[in-house]
Amino acid sequence: MSGSRPEIATRASHEAAGAAGEARLRRDARLRQLGAVVRLELRRLFRGREGKATLFFALAPVLLAVVGLFARHDPLPAARAERSFGFIFQNLVLQGTLYFGCLFTFGGLVRGEQIGKTLHHLLLAPVRREVLLLGKYLAALAATATLFGVGSAVTYVALLSDGGRPALAAHLGSGGAERLVAYVLVAALACAAYGALFLAFGQWVKNPAFPALAFWGWEHLNFLLPEGLKRLGLIHYLLSLTPVRVPESFLAILGDPLPVWVSVPVPLLFTAALLAFAAWKVRRTEVDYGIE
């Protein structure tokens, strides 16, 4: 028997409220699961060789700066120190330690668990695979962005410490702090973009090192490319954001840096597209470890 109109309207509104409540509960549960995946992944990263390798890569420029600090007889002028840090950040960090640190960390997020035959522990939990992947990515991003951000900051401070604390404080007060923050943010953006790339490589091929090396070559040649082709490399967008730009070589074709409204969204869109690809792949990932 059908009810009266007010009764039907009340029932419909109760059902809608119930559905909304259920959706909210599910969203809350997924957020708790995401948090759990991040915690587990951070624990795994810092227990495993990935974390140790990333730590080593993050510390390398710091060590270089500290050795320089003790090796120099005369204090490094602030302008030269800025330029030196720009060179180190551009060539050693972005195109070296950060790149390979991210390869170790993100490339092994799924592939490493397959090699270690532990992926099934995650896939047998009542968690959407996309949530698992996102949690792993966020954990790796938190780890690498922190390590390379802190590493870059310490390197910057070490290079500018020649003149003592008052000189450093003065330098930081006259725009140095803003530049330092910019470098840290560029490092974080680089971790996000390269991380998504290596996560996708790890999902796509058995050994992500091969495509990563090929891409590294492409990034390294970016300075030789004309303006149009430069835009096909991530490094072009990242370098456009660095406060101090140092020519890589006398052969370098220097173009105008890209505006922030281009150089920030493009790597972020690139990251989102790669994460979508990785999520699509992880939904199709099979686990048999070659048993049968």
Place this chain on the structure above:
Amino acid sequence: MTGAELAWGAPSAAPRTPQPGDEAAPVSSSSYSAADLVLFEEVSKFYGEVLGVDRVTLAIPPGITGLVGPNGSGKTTLMNLATGLIRPTRGRVSVLGVPPDDPERLFSVCGYCTCFEAFPAGATGWSFLEGVLSLRGEGRSAARALAGKALERVGLVDAAGRKVAGYSKGMKQRLRLAAAIAPDPRVLLLDEPLNGLDPMARAEVLELFRSLAAEGKHVVVSSHILHEVDLLADRVVLVKSGYVVAEGESHGLREEVVERPMQVLVRCDRPGALASRLFAEGLATEVELHEDDRGLLARTRTPERFFLALNDVVLTDGLEIETVTPADDDVKAVYRYLIEGGEGA
């Protein structure tokens, strides 16, 4: 005949012919609906060129089901298919009506104790279980309580604080089992769960399976050792070379085996005379006389007529019979026949 009823395939590795109604309503004549069953509908899985399983149609109701077959026969493939660790090349799988590509719902009702031995590096029994349970969205205290209960059920509380890397094979097996049962799922898939367990632990775990089945759960136990499953299971599914060659209740398997010779052991005073009578009436396909001339082992395709004739021989010829024993009235005989190609059957 439907998937839930007794259904025997051909004795070769050929697949069981799909029965009428399998696709639309695999268990139409039973009291179970798809929401109560673990269902495989015409499922095939190929690893490239290699066959995993082919055209498997199964409906597994609550209770203990043994999945038996030699190594590499496809048992693990079936369990991995049910849990979405691998995807079928063809066909459909569902667990209580939930497809494997919906892990949120699937693993709310299903726990899987795999045969994969690796654990996360540096984990202790506690941290591993708590980690696995935290992925369900449980709070820390709830996860710890569930973990504690599961560890207690598998008898691993004392060792739970130690690193898993130092565990014996049996302890790792129990930890995997604890992870599967901890969230109290309605369906438990257990891949070779008795591997590595000592006799005492084995008995405890078997008792645990019985108690879980008594709670109305589906407990699917795979093993390549028939004896283990024969003692435990309500029904048995025999798998060979990727095909389900037979499935059914573990009791009364013999009655369902048509066109297969049954072995009967007869101890009597004149086995030679009995053998002649059996051959004369076409009741035996093969007879082996015992060396002590006090008995024979006969193989018959018509057991009912065989036993009637035996009564007749006693009454008319005065044969003195000491014992009559069906020599293979257990799952093992069928297993031997189907899996090992009939040697000895």
